[in-house]
Amino acid sequence: MRDTDCVAFLQWALPRLRMRWPGFRKVRRQVCKRISRRMRELGLTEAEQYRVFLESHDDEWHTLDACCRVTISRFYRDREVFRHLQEETLPALAVRAKAEGRSEVRCWSAGCGSGEEAYTLALLWRLGSEDEPDGPLSERFPGISLRVTATDADAAVLGRAAEAVYPRGSLKDLPPSWIPAAFDAAKEGFSLQARFREGVFFSLLDIREALPEGAFDLILCRNLVFTYFEEELQAEILTRLLQRLREGGFLVLGGHEGLPSGHWPLEQISPGLPVYRT
Secondary structure, three states: HHHHHHHHHHHHHHHHEEEOOOHHOOOOOHHHHHHHHHHHHHHOOOHHHHHHHHHHOOOHHHHHHHHHOOOOOOOOOHHHHHHEEEEEEEEHHHHHHHHHOOOOEEEEEOOOOOHHOOOOHHHHHHHOOOOOOOOOOOHHHEEEEEEEEEEOHHHHHHHHHHHEEHHHHHHOOOOOOHHHEEEEEEOOEEOOOOOHOOOOEEEOOOOOOOOOOEEEEEEEEOHHHHHOOOHHHHHHHHHHHHHHHEEEEEEEEHHHHHHHHOOOOOOEEEOOEEEEOO
């Protein structure tokens, strides 16, 4: 399928999936390849033929929806965000949890893909940096653990997350000292050591249909809802996210995302940083 044909097809189909074309403009090639593969499976050669097929086969929309999942991720993506989480957000949440007599800081990585984001949180918690003379957060807050719930609607990427083996390109943004400290060389790439997988739990979940049980101190909903979904659906999901977020908790978006229009009980903690506090 030619690029122009795929663009025209997506502009027709995405609104019917409650998605928005602008979010797909730069990543459409990944989606177009999947759609072309699906068309070949059906014996179709033209986008218009697939359009007609969709209009007469309601179940096919579920298959198209799966083709439109964008799976681009890496560790420590948006380093300024993760640096802030390590230096400011997670310590503040640990202090609060201790003061309230809780033993966990609970986080949710929504749309976790193959696990890089969820595991980055575990790395932040267990590995200190040269700028932290008091040591890693896990040592600074004894008795407080980090629990990460990671969800995605794609069973295949969750399988890769459970294996926790990654190519070097996925690790390129990590602080260099973290790679030998947390990964072992493997035939397929780099295998995350078992101790960094502790406290990270993966589950199959479509954020449009269900949410994990709250309350969470920190929710990362990045490069998914507020990029690919239509604004009305963004608002619906944000309303539900806020119901899962503990008072005084934090919501983190992607680096180029913003909140949908409306009045939300959220305060952006720093201009230019997509971190919000209730």
